[in-house]
Amino acid sequence: MKKMAKPKTTESKGKTPATETITPEAINGTAQASGAGSQVSFNTDNLKSSYCNVCNGSSTREEVVINFGVNDSWDMNRSKIEVELGHRIVMSPHAAKRLADMMNRLIVEHETRYGKLDN
Structure with missing residues (x-):
């Protein structure tokens, strides 16, 4: 089981934290993004x-x-x-x-x- 990078959050106008940063390895199981330190950022502002x-x-x-x-x-x-x-x-x-x-x-x-x- 791969460990996910510690989520980073940003505060937005009094709302709960809305952005999580997770390494591509955690998403795909392998490094598929270009660049060794690439990260994918998920904006969860409109998540249902x-x-x-x-x-x-x-x-x-x-x-x-x-x-x-x-x-x-x-x-x-x-x-x-x-x-x-x-x-x-x-x-x-x-x-x-x-x-x-x-x-x-x-x-x-x-x-x-x-x-x-x-x-």
């Missing part, structure tokens, strides 16, 4: 968090689409379950592959800490 317990996806040659939503039906015996989709993320296949690699690393880290997950 959402809960998701359902996702599905599709792809074409040019893009990968992932939909995220919430199934709030507790009665699983119903013949029709409605999922409220809240977000759709469209990305290039290259970005999707990086996302898949990152998700695989996160799951391995989670299972190392908390035990194996069932499929």
